[in-house]
Amino acid sequence: MSRQYFSGCQAAAEGVTLSRPGVIAAYPITPQSSIVEILAAKVANGEMSAQMVHVESEHSAMCACVGAATVGARAFTATSGQGLAFMQEPVFWAAGLRLPIVMAVVNRSLLAPNTIFCDHQDSLSHRDSGWVQLYAESCQEVLDSVIVAYKVAEDERVLLPVMVCLDGFFLSHLYEPVDVPPQVEVDAFLPKTAPKYPTLDPDHPRLLNVLAPPEYYTEFEYDKHRSLTGAGERLEEAFGEFAARFGRQYHNLEGFYLHGAKLVLVGMGSMMGTARAVVEQLRAQGVPIGLVKLRAFRPFPHAALTELLRGVEAVGVMDRDISFGSSGVLYQEVLRAFYRQERRPLVVDFVVGLGGRDVSAQTVHHAIVELERVRREGAVTQDVVWSDADRTLLSAWGLEI
Amino acid sequence: MKVEHWSKSRPISPWLPAPRDRSYVGDEGSYALGRPELDAAECNVCGLCWIYCPEGAITKPGGKIVIDYEDCRGCGICAEECPRGLIRLVEGIA
Amino acid sequence: MAIGLKNLTEQEYIAPGRSGCPGCAAMLVARLSVKVMGQRTIMVCATGCVLSNFTHAGAPGIPFIHSLLPGTGSLLSGIDAGLKALGKREGINLLGFAGDGGTADIGLQSLSGAVERRHRFVYICYDNEGYMNTGGQRSGTTPFGAGTATTPVGAAQRGEPRGGEGRKDMVLIMAAHGIPYAATASLAYPQDFLQKVQKAAQVDGPAYIHVLTPCNYRWGFAESLSVKVARLAVQTRVAPLLEIEDGRKYKLGLKNLSKRPVREYLEAQGRFRHLTDEEVDRAQTAVDAKWEYLQRLAEAN
Numbered sequence: 001m002s003r004q005y006f007s008g009c010q011a012a013a014e015g016v017t018l019s020r021p022g023v024i025a026a027y028p029i030t031p032q033s034s035i036v037e038i039l040a041a042k043v044a045n046g047e048m049s050a051q052m053v054h055v056e057s058e059h060s061a062m063c064a065c066v067g068a069a070t071v072g073a074r075a076f077t078a079t080s081g082q083g084l085a086f087m088q089e090p091v092f093w094a095a096g097l098r099l100p101i102v103m104a105v106v107n108r109s110l111l112a113p114n115t116i117f118c119d120h121q122d123s124l125s126h127r128d129s130g131w132v133q134l135y136a137e138s139c140q141e142v143l144d145s146v147i148v149a150y151k152v153a154e155d156e157r158v159l160l161p162v163m164v165c166l167d168g169f170f171l172s173h174l175y176e177p178v179d180v181p182p183q184v185e186v187d188a189f190l191p192k193t194a195p196k197y198p199t200l201d202p203d204h205p206r207l208l209n210v211l212a213p214p215e216y217y218t219e220f221e222y223d224k225h226r227s228l229t230g231a232g233e234r235l236e237e238a239f240g241e242f243a244a245r246f247g248r249q250y251h252n253l254e255g256f257y258l259h260g261a262k263l264v265l266v267g268m269g270s271m272m273g274t275a276r277a278v279v280e281q282l283r284a285q286g287v288p289i290g291l292v293k294l295r296a297f298r299p300f301p302h303a304a305l306t307e308l309l310r311g312v313e314a315v316g317v318m319d320r321d322i323s324f325g326s327s328g329v330l331y332q333e334v335l336r337a338f339y340r341q342e343r344r345p346l347v348v349d350f351v352v353g354l355g356g357r358d359v360s361a362q363t364v365h366h367a368i369v370e371l372e373r374v375r376r377e378g379a380v381t382q383d384v385v386w387s388d389a390d391r392t393l394l395s396a397w398g399l400e401i
Numbered sequence: 402m403k404v405e406h407w408s409k410s411r412p413i414s415p416w417l418p419a420p421r422d423r424s425y426v427g428d429e430g431s432y433a434l435g436r437p438e439l440d441a442a443e444c445n446v447c448g449l450c451w452i453y454c455p456e457g458a459i460t461k462p463g464g465k466i467v468i469d470y471e472d473c474r475g476c477g478i479c480a481e482e483c484p485r486g487l488i489r490l491v492e493g494i495a
Numbered sequence: 496m497a498i499g500l501k502n503l504t505e506q507e508y509i510a511p512g513r514s515g516c517p518g519c520a521a522m523l524v525a526r527l528s529v530k531v532m533g534q535r536t537i538m539v540c541a542t543g544c545v546l547s548n549f550t551h552a553g554a555p556g557i558p559f560i561h562s563l564l565p566g567t568g569s570l571l572s573g574i575d576a577g578l579k580a581l582g583k584r585e586g587i588n589l590l591g592f593a594g595d596g597g598t599a600d601i602g603l604q605s606l607s608g609a610v611e612r613r614h615r616f617v618y619i620c621y622d623n624e625g626y627m628n629t630g631g632q633r634s635g636t637t638p639f640g641a642g643t644a645t646t647p648v649g650a651a652q653r654g655e656p657r658g659g660e661g662r663k664d665m666v667l668i669m670a671a672h673g674i675p676y677a678a679t680a681s682l683a684y685p686q687d688f689l690q691k692v693q694k695a696a697q698v699d700g701p702a703y704i705h706v707l708t709p710c711n712y713r714w715g716f717a718e719s720l721s722v723k724v725a726r727l728a729v730q731t732r733v734a735p736l737l738e739i740e741d742g743r744k745y746k747l748g749l750k751n752l753s754k755r756p757v758r759e760y761l762e763a764q765g766r767f768r769h770l771t772d773e774e775v776d777r778a779q780t781a782v783d784a785k786w787e788y789l790q791r792l793a794e795a796n
Contacts, residue, residue, distance in 0.1 A: 022576075022577060022580030022581060023573060023576045023577050023580050025569075025572070025573060025576070050580065051576035051577070051579050051580045053572050053573065053576045053612065054612065055569060055572065055608055056604060056605070056607065056608030056611070057604060057605070057608070059565060059566060059569070059604075059605070060566060060568070060569030060572070060604070060605045060608055061569075063562070063563060063566035063569035063570045063572075063573060063605065064569045064570070064572045064573030064576065065573060066570060066573060067539075067569070067570040067571065067572060067573020067574040067575075067576070067577060068573040068574070068576055068577030068580070069573075069577070070560060070573075070574065070577070071537075071574055071577040071578050071581065071583070072577070072581060073576070073577035073578075073580045073581055075573070075577070089563055089565070090563060090566065093563060200537045200558040200559075200560055200574065201558055202534060202535040202536070202537065202557065202558055202587060204558075205555060205556055205557050205558045205559070206558055206559070207549065207550075207555055207559045207560075208558075208559070208560040208561070209560055209561040210550050210561070211550040432517075433517035433518065433718045434517075434717065434718055434719055448500055448501070449500075449685075451505075452500060452503070452527070452685050453523065453682075453685075453722055454523075455515070455517075455518060455519050455520065455522045455523040455526065455721075456511045456513070456522075457507040457509065457511050457526055458511055460505065461505065462505075469511070472511035474517035474518070474718075475517060475718075476517035476518030476519075476711075476718040476719055476721075477518070477717070477718055477719030478518055478718070478719050478721055478722055480719060481719040481720060481722065481723060482722050482723075490719075
């Protein structure tokens with residue numbers, strides 16, 4: 001076990017190295033490029049023996065990963081924003097083919113307007129794809145998530161690809177101390193076994209990726225859905241084994257300061273670090289505020305969420321995304337969690353941090369104040385609040401909010 | 402049961418010649434142009450019909466040409482390409 | 496040992512009973528190519544006519560995967576790299592199979608990348624000059640004047656308006672990548688076709704074969720004439736037989752074959768039925784110019 005000073009990209013690359021991939025096929029895009037550069041350097045130095053395929057586009061990156069996985073090799077790719085959008089076709093394809101590919105998504109918003117900065121629009125726009133989605137808060141979590149991702153992806157009860165999401169620049173370019181697990185321990189955690197799914201093999205000819213007519217298409221989809229929902233338990237099992245071996249315990253979602261909390265913020269990604277600091281401060285002042293950090297967005301842990309939030313009066317969802325014409329995406333999932341509950345808290349959606357806008361302590365504080373106001377009034381008058389929008393700028397444009 | 406060819410009611414390629422009226426349903430054969438019959442006596446098993454059958458319905462076991470009429474679609478390429486013109490397309494059923 | 500009509504395996508790798516059109520030349524190209532490449536071949540087939548044949552009925556006797564239409568080249572790359580990573584690359588052939596759409600249009604980018612990176616595979620394009628599987632829409636290889644579903648013959652516009660000069664020439668595009676081996680082949684010259692597939696399979700790197708594949712249904716001729724139209728294409732020099740090594744050494748086949756007028760090729764197909772004499776002359780001029788250009792490239796060696 002060594003302790004290194006890693007950026008999020010370096011931590012991702014380290015997690016990949018420890019997982020001993022067979023094929024790495026990726027295309028550069030800011031802010032992901034460092035991950036692939038580090039891996040290429042390791043291959044060039046002889047530290048890693050993966051096949052690097054320097055594809056000419058992200059669509060090809062995912063297709064190449066599918067190709068590698070269908071012959072039984074462990075595959076990895078990484079992308080952001082536009083790159084993820086460009087590979088949407090094979091992203092859905094990979095999940096439908098039930099291939100255990102792992103991809104690091106360095107969260108970046110989608111054009112237009114043009115941007116290279118962070119929000120969760122890219123990965124959340126792929127939430128329907130059938131991929132497991134994990135969101136990391138720290139560089140340590142990035143490294144550990146990659147290793148757990150392969151474990152869960154290759155589990156024969158899952159056999160679905162996994163996205164490990166880390167915030168662009170806020171996490172990818174942030175340096176933190178990280179404990180690097182020893183290779184021999186990771187090898188024991190992630191043994192290289194024969195693939196538990198049908199492969200392309202001249203000794204066993206098969207036809208892969210068939211047409212499924214309406215007569216049995218639904219059943220294929222149900223099988224995928226069932227495996228993804230069941231992956232929640234597989235994740236908890238993997239987290240448990242990881243904790244036993246490496247000493248760090250993770251869960252699909254984690255609660256902080258929930259004891260006696262009447263207000264709770266829910267969110268995911270690096271902004272939870274800031275949120276926790278603000279919550280800690282306010283708690284010390286006697287404000288009954290708590291925090292729930294989501295690690296797994298897919299499968300969404302609805303039951304665990306309602307369990308953690310039992311007795312809470314008002315929930316503020318921090319959405320670093322917006323589903324235009326409706327609301328933030330996390331908010332919709334939280335509502336679903338509470339729909340069948342007898343006692344439901346008031347829920348407010350705070351759309352924050354779009355396009356690389358920092359989710360500052362002030363933004364979190366503002367959201368908590370608003371949430372407390374809603375709790376006192378006992379009703380939600382405005383359910384989607386663009387809480388860090390600049391009202392001066394908007395009114396200069398003639399827009400009301 | 403005779404079924405009208407679908408392109409008669411929805412012409413999509415009007416510059417193409419109208420399709421022949423043929424039945425695709427039931428016990429009757431579904432040969433596009435006809436059922437190929439080989440004059441085996443004159444055949445020297447050059448193998449071109451075997452090479453050219455898109456369905457792989459023609460085989461040459463033990464130096465003789467055999468046509469599998471269940472796999473044959475009646476396209477007539479074998480008849481067209483036989484260098485000796487030994488294959489005739491006849492009206493027929495499978 | 497050089498492959499030929501006499502020693503081609505009798506084993507069928509594709510089960511009959513498919514859903515393709517009777518007389519489909521594309522399925523014939525697939526059937527013969529797989530016979531040459533043999534049992535230890537992984538076939539990657541893009542969405543299209545041939546893929547539809549496979550997924551509806553034709554069980555392959557070799558491992559087979561359907562690639563996304565834009566991604567045959569990249570899927571081949573991943574399989575090549577994956578087999579290498581597992582130490583299993585030796586003794587396995589990779590065959591990529593796609594139509595003109597999946598090769599010259601939507602699939603061009605991934606094929607270009609795969610060839611540039613020098614992955615080892617044989618890639619065969621069956622060029623039926625349009626997106627036939629989806630109803631016969633025009634493509635980047637549709638010739639001037641051809642009637643297609645998206646360039647129909649009407650009062651204001653008569654077939655494909657884009658001049659023949661703009662038609663994508665895939666084998667020259669592949670040559671520009673410096674590909675070790677690229678060739679055009681024809682079903683009408685089967686011995687040459689089989690030998691080219693064998694040559695391609697022996698290349699330690701990418702190899703490309705372009706086969707002009709007449710489509711009886713969409714081009715408008717009787718099912719039995721698929722090979723005859725392919726023959727006319729070569730005899731009229733519409734589809735010359737070319738071999739290019741390392742992107743530079745050109746070899747033009749059948750140089751001494753007496754040339755037939757392009758009119759004979761055009762008149763055999765319903766999709767050109769509307770062409771005026773002037774348009775036919777224009778086609779003849781374009782074919783002659785291209786032939787002359789290829790001759791100069793061949794002589795430069």
